[in-house]
Amino acid sequence: xxxxxxxxxxxxPSWPPMPDVVLWVSLTIVVAGLLGEFVFRRFxxxxxxxxxxxxxxxxxxxxxxxxTTLKPSFRLIVDLALALLLFELGSRINLRWLxxxxxxxxxxxxxxxxxxxxxxxxxxxxxxxxxxxxAVAAILVATSPAVVMxxxxxxxxxxxxxxxxxxxxGLNTFYAVLASKFVVGWLHAELAGSxxxxxxxxxxxxxxxxxxxxxxxxxVSLIARRLxxxxxxxxxxxxxxxxxxxxxxxxxxxxxxxxxxxAGLMLRNSTERPWIWPRHFGTAGGALVLLxxxxxxxxxxxxxxxxxxxxxAAVIVARFAAKTLATVALGRPSGLSVRQGLALGVALMPISxxxxxxxxxxxxxxxxxxxxxxxxxxxxxxxxxxxxxxxVQAALRYVNEDNIR
Numbered sequence: 001x002x003x004x005x006x007x008x009x010x011x012x013p014s015w016p017p018m019p020d021v022v023l024w025v026s027l028t029i030v031v032a033g034l035l036g037e038f039v040f041r042r043f044x045x046x047x048x049x050x051x052x053x054x055x056x057x058x059x060x061x062x063x064x065x066x067x068t069t070l071k072p073s074f075r076l077i078v079d080l081a082l083a084l085l086l087f088e089l090g091s092r093i094n095l096r097w098l099x100x101x102x103x104x105x106x107x108x109x110x111x112x113x114x115x116x117x118x119x120x121x122x123x124x125x126x127x128x129x130x131x132x133x134x135a136v137a138a139i140l141v142a143t144s145p146a147v148v149m150x151x152x153x154x155x156x157x158x159x160x161x162x163x164x165x166x167x168x169x170g171l172n173t174f175y176a177v178l179a180s181k182f183v184v185g186w187l188h189a190e191l192a193g194s195x196x197x198x199x200x201x202x203x204x205x206x207x208x209x210x211x212x213x214x215x216x217x218x219x220v221s222l223i224a225r226r227l228x229x230x231x232x233x234x235x236x237x238x239x240x241x242x243x244x245x246x247x248x249x250x251x252x253x254x255x256x257x258x259x260x261x262x263a264g265l266m267l268r269n270s271t272e273r274p275w276i277w278p279r280h281f282g283t284a285g286g287a288l289v290l291l292x293x294x295x296x297x298x299x300x301x302x303x304x305x306x307x308x309x310x311x312x313a314a315v316i317v318a319r320f321a322a323k324t325l326a327t328v329a330l331g332r333p334s335g336l337s338v339r340q341g342l343a344l345g346v347a348l349m350p351i352s353x354x355x356x357x358x359x360x361x362x363x364x365x366x367x368x369x370x371x372x373x374x375x376x377x378x379x380x381x382x383x384x385x386x387x388x389x390x391x392v393q394a395a396l397r398y399v400n401e402d403n404i405r
Contacts, residue, residue, distance in 0.1 A: 021073075028054065029287060032294050046151045046389040048293045053386065055297020074295045075360055078353050081292035082146065083246045083260040084239070084285045086173070089145050090264020093170045103334035104164065108171040111326035111348065112141050115172075116179065118322035119315045126311060129372070131190065135183045136373045139359060140319055140380065142176035143169040144352030144388060145261075146292055151392040159401035161340050165347045165392075170261060173354055177257050180358045181205055187366055209254045213262035216245040220267055239285060257357055293385070296352050300382035308375025316380055323348045340399050347395040350388025351381050 036050030098105045116137045123133035148169045152162055181202045188198035219241055227234040242260060249259045324345030331341025359377050363370040396402040 025291070028058070028294055029290060032290055036290070040154075046154055046393055048147065048150050048154075048389045049386060051290050051293035052297030052389075055294040056300070056382075056386070058294065059298035059300055075357075077288060077291050078295055078356060079246060079250070079256045080243060081285075081288040082353050082357065083242055083256065084288065085145050085149050086170075086257060087242055087260040087264040089149055089166060089170050089173075090261045090266075091268045093167050093265050093268060095265070095269045097167070101334060103330060104167065105171075107164075107326060107330040107334055108168050109175075110330055111168065111323045111345075112172045112175045114322035114326050115141050115319050118318040122314050122318040123311065123376075126314065128311070131183075131187065131369070132372045134186070135180070135362065135369075136315065136376050138176060138179035138183050139355050139362075139373075139377055140176075140315060140351060141179060142173045142351070142354045142358075143348045144350035144384070145169055145173055145354055146289065146296075146352045147350035147385075147388045147392060148347070150289060150293075151389050152396070155393060155396060155402040157396045157401045157403065159396075159399065160336060161343050161347065161399050162396060162401050164334075164336070164344055165395075168344070168348060170265070172348070173257065173261060176354070176358065177255055178206070180362065181255075184362065184365055187369060191366060191369065205253075205255055206258070208252055209249070209258040210262060212245055212249055212252070212254060213259045214266060216241065216259065216263040217266035217270065220263070221270060255361075257354055292353050296356060296381060296385050299356065299378045299385070305375075305379055305382070308377075308379040311376045312379030312383065315376065316383060320345070320349055343395040343399045346398075347392045349384060349391045351384040352388065355381055 032051045032054040034050075035054055036047035039045045039050040039053075040047045119140050120133045120137040123136060124130065128136075143165075148165055151157070152166065185198040185202045188194050188201060220238060223234075223237065223241070227237070242263075245259060245263065246256060249256050324342065327336075327345040327348070328338060328341040331338065331344070336344065355377055359370060359374065363374075393402065
């Protein structure tokens with residue numbers, strides 16, 4: 001029998017202790033939750049401002065995104081949280097409204113097109129490469145689904161501006177993904193010299209994403225016939241199905257933004273029946289959404305801000321002016337007053353996780369090219385992650401559509 005040469009105190013932990021990832025995630029959730037509750041109770045601001053502020057602190061400590069890429073562990077959380085929010089967003093878009101009020105669709109197309117043109121021309125004016133300007137413009141067409149859904153839900157918002165904000169956010173996210181993938185197709189031809197790849201890649205992505213989305217919507221509708229989705233346990237089943245679809249989407253190299261958005265859209269418009277489930281799919285979804293805002297709040301770094309802050313500020317102003325111009329100019333034909341049109345333009349200001357995902361997708365294909373626009377995009381996200389929720393709240397309050405004060 002061999003002797004035991006271990007110390008009599010071997011069972012004690014090593015010193016200094018080595019915290020694992022669970023500790024850091026738990027600590028982040030606790031601190032972000034407390035700060036979010038503080039800014040809500042003390043200043044009546046959206047809780048997500050507190051969550052994003054924690055991300056800013058994390059980045060200042062050198063623990064966040066390095067300003068050039070989205071780490072795989074962060075990307076997983078962002079994908080999971082956005083899948084839930086985009087599915088919920090899509091399920092609130094009634095396409096019949098666009099048929100009965102075609103000016104709403106015109107407004108959607110106009111604000112997206114003007115946003116793209118304004119950002120693109122602004123960057124060209126400051127000497128940015130045309131391909132880089134086009135890529136940034138495509139990504140920044142999208143309003144943040146995370147900010148819009150969270151603030152609207154948190155303040156129990158309802159009314160014309162709220163509903164149009166949700167519809168336009170869903171549509172411009174769809175346009176942004178399409179535009180960004182067409183930019184990738186253009187890069188296939190320009191950088192790789194492959195016209196086949198430039199056509200086949202976007203077509204595969206759009207068709208494949210639509211098929212997975214249709215399968216998810218069909219499966220959810222089957223379950224909904226037998227279960228009450230307002231029940232927490234049924235909502236967990238729905239959550240599992242969305243995450244399963246997301247896993248298939250990632251394995252097939254499809255769009256993690258398009259699949260949940262289209263699935264929710266298909267589900268909503270397949271029947272007159274309204275779909276109701278717990279907000280953000282209960283506690284698990286709420287924790288993912290909290291971490292999403294912490295991550296997107298941590299996208300800045302000193303180097304990234306120095307490289308892209310000036311251009312980031314310029315495109316923020318140009319984008320805001322374009323969206324507001326479209327919503328005010330087309331507001332009256334679509335049934336809005338000038339006041340409501342202005343509020344709608346302000347509410348479309350936020351940029352958040354969806355922009356990070358589109359950047360990450362571009363980095364996966366052409367990392368050297370993506371590095372040229374990372375500073376601009378990440379700087380804009382870092383600013384509007386904090387300012388955007390406050391802008392949405394102010395816009396809804398301006399037209400008396402927030403019901404919690």
